[in-house]
Amino acid sequence: MGALPATDTPNAYVVTASIKRAVLDTIVARQAHGVHFTGAAGDAVLSAPSAYLSDLLRDRQYRSAYQHAHAHARLRNTSAAVLLRRAWPASRTGLCAAWRQLAADLRRQPRTWVPQAERPTAWTPLLATADWMSADVRGRLAKALEAAADEAGDTSTHLAPWADRQDLARVGAGTTGLRELARASHGVDIAAPFLDNEVIRACLAVPADQRGAPGRYKPLLGEAFSGTGVVPDFVLSRVTKGGFNALSYGGLIRYAPVLRDLLGPSSRLAAAGLVTEAPITGMLRRAAAGQPTAQGALHLAVATEVWMRQMAAAPAWWEVSPRVAAA
Structure with missing residues (x-):
């Protein structure tokens, strides 16, 4: 822990520090100092989570919702009906009502764990960490959620824009921690073009159901860079991404x-x-x-x-x- 720089909030890159250091070692081996461009937030602005299905259902675009669900289901080896059942509850409620329901859930016994991907789509998903808390802390969190709901009012009506903002805030905070790690251990600056305000505004101006179209992988990237030579063709032709x-x-x-x-x-x-x-x-x-x-x-x-x-x-x-x- 002493080898890790302190950040102003807990940082997810602490857990993957060895992986990041291996990348930074390669950069420094090629040049003593410099800038490392990261694709952080690329997923958030160039595509969209399937949560936008809830918005299609909310807006009664049932034909589009089924078409998108069918395409997503083929990629996930499941059925359109399963995805639409997961999306339906969030389409029937708003943010504040969802927070009040979460507060009620937290006052009950912790849930039996199932993978997050099998739970209904939610405005604010409760991770397993919520089920690991003591009853007292769960109660305090429930009160905080109710207070936030009372203060906020029903300002958010569609899930996809809300989810986009939360994803970008989370990725931005994480990238700040990565920047501290890179500077402290290697003297390398981190640049995250997808977190640039103008890039975010341009990408999020495209509706989520177009950014997240399952028939094409990150269509905005292809539209912006195809034929320019700026982004390698093998990147533009990908249909998925690697995992760890x-x-x-x-x-x-x-x-x-x-x-x-x-x-x-x-x-x-x-x-x-x-x-x-x-x-x-x-x-x-x-x-x-x-x-x-x-x-x-x-x-x-x-x-x-x-x-x-x-x-x-x-x-x-x-x-x-x-x-x-x-x-």
């Missing part, structure tokens, strides 16, 4: 004892009631057996635990610069 699932499972299996200790009874998260031991142990046991696992939730928990330990070892404070805040 095998690597992630290998790490979970190899370091399960370390993770059990990190997130166990002596962890900062446990002391705050943000995790409890039994579900963490059960999830790591699933990973060791090669079963489906809440990888995203474990990722966030590890990143937050490391961050809390950093703060305890080297307390820091932050001041908001009016100039930076305005930017």
Whole structure:
């Protein structure tokens, strides 16, 4: 942890620091200093999550909803009916009503874990981390959600624009942490063109059902760069993207004892009631057996635990610069 720079919030790149360092090592080997261009936020602005199906249903565009669901289902080896059933609840409610329902759910017993992709589409999905919290913390989160709903009013009526904003905020915060890691360990600057304000405005001006059209992979990228020579043809012709699932499972299996200790009874998260031991142990046991696992939730928990330990070892404070805040 001492080799990682402290950031102002928990950062997801802490968990994948070794992978990022391998990339940065390659950059430095080719040139002592420089700028590394990252594709962070490319998924958020060049495509769209299938959550836009809820908006098509909300707007009673049933024919388009079925056509898109059918195409997405072929890619996911499922059925259009399954995807439309997942999309339907979010099409019948707004953001604030969804938050109030989440508050009610948090006051009940934690759910039995199923993969997030099998749960209904939601305005604010509850990850497995919500089910790992103590009853007291779940109650406090429920009150916070109700207060936020009372304050916000029903300002958001369509799911896709809301989801786009949340994805960009999350990716932007993560990229800030990656920038700190790259500067501290390698003296390399990180540039994220897809987080440029003008790029975001131009891409999000295209409706989600066109950006997320399942028949073409990131159609905006092809329309913008086909024939220019700026982006290699093999990138433009891709129909999917690589993943790190095998690597992630290998790490979970190899370091399960370390993770059990990190997130166990002596962890900062446990002391705050943000995790409890039994579900963490059960999830790591699933990973060791090669079963489906809440990888995203474990990722966030590890990143937050490391961050809390950093703060305890080297307390820091932050001041908001009016100039930076305005930017």
